[in-house]
Amino acid sequence: MALEQGRNSLNDSYQDNYWDILPIERMQISDEVILPGQSKNENFNRAEEKAVKAIQKHSMNIDGKEKNPQIDEAYLLLGKARYFDQRFVPALEAFNYILYKYPASDKINQAKIWREKTNIRLDNDELAIKNLKRLLDQEELKDQDLADATSMLAQAYLNTKSVDSAITQLEIAANATKSNDERGRYRFIQGQLYNTLGYKDSANIAFDKVIELNRKTPRIYMISAQLEKIKNFDYEHGDKLACLELLTDLEEDRENRPFLDKIYYQIGAYHLKNNSEKLAIKYFNKSLRERSQDKELKARDYQILGDISFDNSEYKEAGAYYDSTMNNLALNSKPYRIIKRKRDNLEDVIYYEGVAQVNDSILRLVNMPEQDKVAYFESLIETLKAKAEEEKEKQEKALNNNGLITVNNSATGASNAMAPRGGMPNRANTFYFYNPTTVAYGKNEFVKIWGDRPLEDNWRWSNKGNSNANNDLLNSNEVFANATEDELYNPQYYISKIPTDKKEIDSITKDRNFAYYQLGLIYKEKFKEYELAKSKFETLLKSNPEDRLILPSKYNLYKIYTELGQADEALIAKNDIISNFPDSRYAAILNNPESAVLEDKNSPENIYENVYNKQENQKYAEVISECDTYINAFDGEPIVPKFELLKATVSGRLYGLEAYSKAINYIAVTYANTPEGKQAQDIETNVLPKLQNQEFVSDSLANNYKVIFQFDNADAATISKFQETLDEVLKNIKYYNLSTSVDVYGPNTTFVVVHGLKNAQVAKTFNQLLTKEDQKKIKNPYFTISSPNYQIIQIHKNLEAYLSMDSN
Known part of the structure; x- marks a missing residue:
């Protein structure tokens, strides 16, 4: 009785996911680790205790044989209790004990079936298939034993992706079982499996068998079977009126009230297929108002409503719907990441659509008589x-x-104590x-x-x-x-209030045109919404945009026409680019498409990589100059914020924190809706405040020191030669593992730095570590500095302040 109570509680608490193939057995597997002596369900613990007590008190093992015929059932109860309590290894031990000690038991077949159920839970699917097939071949199982064996064999086949074999075994199990609950479940799973194979007619036959059971099986199976049949409806050749009548009957049936969330969703999907968008939105919202416990259903409702809003250019509403979608999806799951990426991309769409709409409205008013x-x-x-x-x-x-x-x-006297006399x-x-x-x-x-x-x-x-x-x-x-x-x-x-100044109007027009260009790129690259992207680029080109936007817009239109299969328009756009912009990079690609497959040395990405490598080699002045050149050359393209951020980083290393702060602020404001702009905003908020401190620390607190040789206005060859000489000299110093580097300090100042000294006094007397011959080679003056202070002078470029403090 305790086992059945626990099993019923498991069934009641288990929520089936009808969006996926149902498992044969209703049982929620938990990843929670259970310590010895603990139990997830007291009913199973009680059942196990009773089984153990029966074995301990009533077992009659005489001459190696059990004389009490109830003991094998006690072991079977013990194994089942452990199985449902998700302690599968001890459960397997109990079932194996029956097979070993009671080979003549009338429960031997049940013990074999339960052993294979446990093996399936332990992911031993191949072993379970082998043993169950042998059991079915050797024994003539009937009724519930046959149903249990074949249903478990079907589960093992499902786990090993053998769908055809699973369907065959489920047919046997559905015919053999005595439980209509199980029969309805097996038939429904059959229908689901036929759908995965693409056999909709066979699936509908299986669903019809579930529907025929009516009240003999849980109503959720019947409703789900009806809805699955409607999902298989042929919208091109089927009777749409009959389908809608069936949905309406399901909606109006009072017994179906617990399932209205699923029914409303399916009605919404039906109207969406028939291009009745308003009706679809109405029913998806009704589905949400049912306060469903099915998170997958709610996520689908919100996602569809978000997609509809997006297609209707209602981007704020779409963003809100996608937020709700993510709240109903498992964190960091694949569907969650897809929606999150789409939601993040919407930030830019919302911003640029707002700019475009506002500026279009202003310009319409400006141009009105x-x-x-x-x-x-x-x-x-x-x-x-x-x-x-x-x-x-x-x-x-x-x-x-x-x-x-x-x-x-x-009048009612509720506040008579507060009211003045006279009734006022x-x-x-x-x-x-x-x-x-x-x-x-x-x-x-x-x-x-x-x-x-x-x-x-x-x-x-x-x-x-x-x-x-x-x-x-x-x-x-x-x-x-x-x-x-x-x-x-x-x-x-x-x-x-309408602008009249020409500069102001030109600025509004420029911002509007850039917004259209960005929207075209976003729709094309991030959303693959080619029709939307096409309309944005075409509108932009009709608005007399700046020269920098014309050529990339035409090239993007050419790519979009190609994707949409509009060959004539693509040819016109191609010829336009080649004839009017013959020296451009785009014309070169169009004239020689094969070269586009190879790495384009002149592509913005490769140019950026080359400039970045120069930054790694500390060619800071050269990097800043080239960044300025390419920012102008690629104006309007997505690579520009990357060049700006690289330029900001290099400016900071060459000119200090103040220059870095100004550059970062410029990026955060100008490119606010790009990843680089967001990174700059994060730097401005979280990093720059930590770098503001200019106070030098006491050398006695440090445990790492550097020896600095300073070169002003020296050429690279002189510095390189000195470093080579210094490296040779350092090899002769024993007991210290020293190394050197060349660090740029400012536009005209470079340091050759010796690393690896742990003591301030040793660092200050560095020349005494050298032999007399080596001292003749290294005659340049030097100063010492602790690593924390070296970091400060490189950030704030306040070397003079440090040297004056050190001399005092």
Whole structure:
């Protein structure tokens, strides 16, 4: 009885994943380590104790033979209890003991089957298949024993990816079992396996057998079988009306209320297949409102809604849906990483789409005739007046409701002690903040006008709120907030806010064009949304963009036309590039496509790698010069932020922390939505504050020192020759493992550094380590410095301050 109670609790707590092939046996395997003497379920612990007590007290082992026929059943109970408690090795021991000690037992076949179940749990699938096949060949199993053996053989075949063999064994098990619960499960798994093989007709036959069982089997199997059949529906040749009627019947059946989340999802999928997007969105949302426990289902609902929003260019909504999708997926799983990558890419889309929409709106207003501007803003003012009237009515209604509430409170005696004589309401109750209705209304209006603002100083600043670019420039909160009552309803006030300066308009146009270019690249490279990318590049080229954007946009359009199979358009774009830009890198690639397969020495990536290698060799001035050249040459391409970050790093090493800070700040602001911009922001926030300290530490606290030979305005050959001589001299020094390096300090100063000295006094008397002959070779002056202080002078370029301190 305890074993059955524990088994039932296992079944009740187990949640099947109907998005994957169901396991034959409902049992959740936990990775938690169980110590000796512990148990996951007290029922199994009790069953094991009873089995052990029966064996200890009632076993009659006489002359090596057991005389009590109940003892083999006690061992079988012991093995089952251990099996369900997920202690498989002790369970295997109990089943093997029956086979060894009780070969004539009437439970011998059950013991063999349970032993192979345990072997399957221990991942000994090949051994289980071998033993179960031998059992089926040697013994004439019937009824439940046959069902148990063949179902376990099917599980072993599934584990070894032998799907055909598993289907055959499940057919035998479904016919042999006495349990309709098991029969429904086996038939459903059969249908799932046929679907994995692509045999939809056979799968539907298996699902029909589950449906025929009706109330004889758990309803979840019947509902899932119906839904799986609908997933197999042929939308091209099938009867769509009959399919929709079936879904409607499932939805309206009161017995199906626990499964409405799955039914609504399938109805949504049906409408999505039929291009009824609004109905699909409605049912996916209804599925989510059912508060399903199926995280996979919720993740799919959110992901589909996110994809729909993305396709409709509603990027903020899509981002929110993808966030919810990730919350319902296993962290760092493959589906999670795919959605996370898409969500991260959306950050750039949201930013650039916002720029494009706002600037397009501004430019539309700029180019409007004066008469059209007046008409437009008069229409806007009419809308504002209507909203103001509506809000006024709401406020009056709220105040009236407040009065009613106060009077009612006084009349009912709920606050008689607080009410003045004469029945007048307490004046305190009419104060704004004492009325929850009015307070809630006020909060909503604040959020509508200002957005979700934190409680801080200067909260009204325009950069504190989220810009709303859905309509035009004049949706800016600041325009309304700063307007007087007269200005709010005066068209000329809004017209005066439209830019008129040519430089400002050119800047807006330039930003808009760059946003279109970036969007085209993102849609093409990151999302493979070629139609969207095509529309962005084509719109850009119609907007008279800067020269730097024309050629890469045309080349990207050529690649997109090729991907979309639009050969004529691709040929036109190709000829345009070759004829109008014959000396460009793109023309060279188009003229000789085979060379594009080989490594392009002039590609931005290879150029960057070459410049980076020069930085590794401390050719800092040369790197800065080349970075400036290539930043201009590749303006508008994704490689530019990499060159900027490399230039910032080299500037820091050559000119110090101040130059590095300025360069990092520039990257963080200018390229905020690129990986390099985000890296720069992280450096600015977390790294730069730690480098601000310029205080030198006491040499007595250090345990590593350097000897520095300083060269000013020396050529590379002189420095290299000195280092070679120094290396030869250091080989003659015993007891110390010394090495040298050449470190650039500034534009005109280079250090030759000796490393490996652990004592300050030894470092200061470095020349005394040398022999007299070696001292003649090394006559250059030197100074010593501890490793922490050397790091400080390289970061802050304050060598003079250190030397003056040292001399004092």
